[in-house]
Amino acid sequence: MPEIAVILPTLNERENLAPMIARIEAALAGIDWEAIVVDDDSPDGTADEARMLARTNRRVSVIHRVGRRGLASAVIEGVCATAAPVIAVMDADHQHDPALIPQMLEKLRVGEADLVVASRFAEGGSAQGLSSANRERGSRIANRLARMLTGVELTDPMSGYFVIGTERVRALAPRLSGIGFKILLDILSLSRGQLRVAEVPMQFGQRLAGESKLDRAVAFEFLAGLYERYFGRIIPTRFAMFATVGGAGVLVHLAVLSMLYPGMTATFWKAQAIATFSAMSFNFWLNNWLTYRDKRLRTLPAFVRGWALFCAACSVGALANVGLASLIEALVGHWLLAAIAGIVVGSVWNYALSNRFVWGR
Numbered sequence: 001m002p003e004i005a006v007i008l009p010t011l012n013e014r015e016n017l018a019p020m021i022a023r024i025e026a027a028l029a030g031i032d033w034e035a036i037v038v039d040d041d042s043p044d045g046t047a048d049e050a051r052m053l054a055r056t057n058r059r060v061s062v063i064h065r066v067g068r069r070g071l072a073s074a075v076i077e078g079v080c081a082t083a084a085p086v087i088a089v090m091d092a093d094h095q096h097d098p099a100l101i102p103q104m105l106e107k108l109r110v111g112e113a114d115l116v117v118a119s120r121f122a123e124g125g126s127a128q129g130l131s132s133a134n135r136e137r138g139s140r141i142a143n144r145l146a147r148m149l150t151g152v153e154l155t156d157p158m159s160g161y162f163v164i165g166t167e168r169v170r171a172l173a174p175r176l177s178g179i180g181f182k183i184l185l186d187i188l189s190l191s192r193g194q195l196r197v198a199e200v201p202m203q204f205g206q207r208l209a210g211e212s213k214l215d216r217a218v219a220f221e222f223l224a225g226l227y228e229r230y231f232g233r234i235i236p237t238r239f240a241m242f243a244t245v246g247g248a249g250v251l252v253h254l255a256v257l258s259m260l261y262p263g264m265t266a267t268f269w270k271a272q273a274i275a276t277f278s279a280m281s282f283n284f285w286l287n288n289w290l291t292y293r294d295k296r297l298r299t300l301p302a303f304v305r306g307w308a309l310f311c312a313a314c315s316v317g318a319l320a321n322v323g324l325a326s327l328i329e330a331l332v333g334h335w336l337l338a339a340i341a342g343i344v345v346g347s348v349w350n351y352a353l354s355n356r357f358v359w360g361r
């Protein structure tokens with residue numbers, strides 16, 4: 001039985017794979033290892049390449065997933081597929097140097113730690129391989145946020161390179177989120193306080209071939225996931241997003257109004273009507289794109305139908321808003337309180353109706 005399984009999640013890494021296996025082979029000489037490539041049906045034929053390598057190297061095996069996507073879920077699947085007691089999770093694009101594995105494994109072996117993380121931000125490490133200054137800044141912010149919210153004292157809880165006992169991850173598997181890139185962070189926050197953690201500095205290298213898959217959608221899912229875990233029970237994530245979009249809609253409304261009205265190119269009510277419609281349309285588009293990205297209306301008929309329904313839902317919300325605000329104003333005589341109560345109740349109505357009729361199915 002191999003001592004350690006190297007889990008290599010891949011999405012379009014065909015050219016990187018053979019040299020990667022060769023580097024692992026060289027780094028792990030004297031250790032009994034296996035490598036599990038978990039590929040998400042990459043269009044470039046990474047899985048074929050992996051099978052080809054597996055034919056000549058018995059240490060290599062392949063999980064070829066069809067119809068599923070995600071770095072984190074690929075890692076979980078790889079972990080569940082090995083009999084080795086220890087796993088190393090690393091990127092397949094050469095940004096992680098496999099030469100670190102023996103020293104990471106050693107820390108586990110001597111009982112110094114239960115989890116060893118290769119860190120770009122530990123003393124002696126470097127993040128130079130990050131493709132841009134922006135990306136590096138983003139990475140530091142994500143790390144700081146993650147540390148703040150999880151209370152984990154690690155310099156790089158977002159690292160994609162770590163060594164840990166297989167059973168520890170497998171035990172957490174049902175509760176790990178398969179979404180996005182933040183597998184290590186999830187492991188850390190689910191086993192808070194129960195893992196002794198050590199770090200080794202790493203020089204985060206340049207990608208050999210191909211390009212990064214960490215895009216804006218992954219970054220967004222990361223933030224939404226953090227929100228969900230820590231505030232989701234107080235104000236549901238979707239409602240928080242819906243309300244934020246609504247806030248942006250108010251700005252759109254005011255901007256359109258200020259463009260149309262002061263020049264007297266239109267009477268106030270016309271300008272107000274156009275501004276309202278612009279804001280509703282903007283909100284519909286943004287909600288469809290962000291808040292309901294998992295249920296996005298994509299075809300033209302569905303989109304147009306959803307747009308109309310959304311405007312109808314907003315009208316109901318507006319009626320509730322005006323009605324309640326007028327009532328409170330009449331009873332209590334406090335205009336600001338009345339207006340805020342109207343906005344809150346109107347938004348909840350908007351949300352409930354949109355949720356049910358526009359994106360519900």
Ligand code: GDD
Pocket residue numbers: 008009010011012013038039040069070071074090091092093095139158159160161181182211212213214
């Ligand atoms: N199976 C599978 N499915 N693999 C994936 C997927 C996916 O949806 N998305 C990415 N991968 C694989 C890539 O093929 C690569 O081997 C590894 O996961 C890392 O992906 P990259 O796209 O190279 O990520 P990166 O270099 O931008 O990000 C690195 O830094 C992040 C923190 O800044 C990685 O180390 C991340 O793990 C890390 O969180």
Ligand code: MN
Pocket residue numbers: 091093095207212
């Ligand atoms: Mn990479």
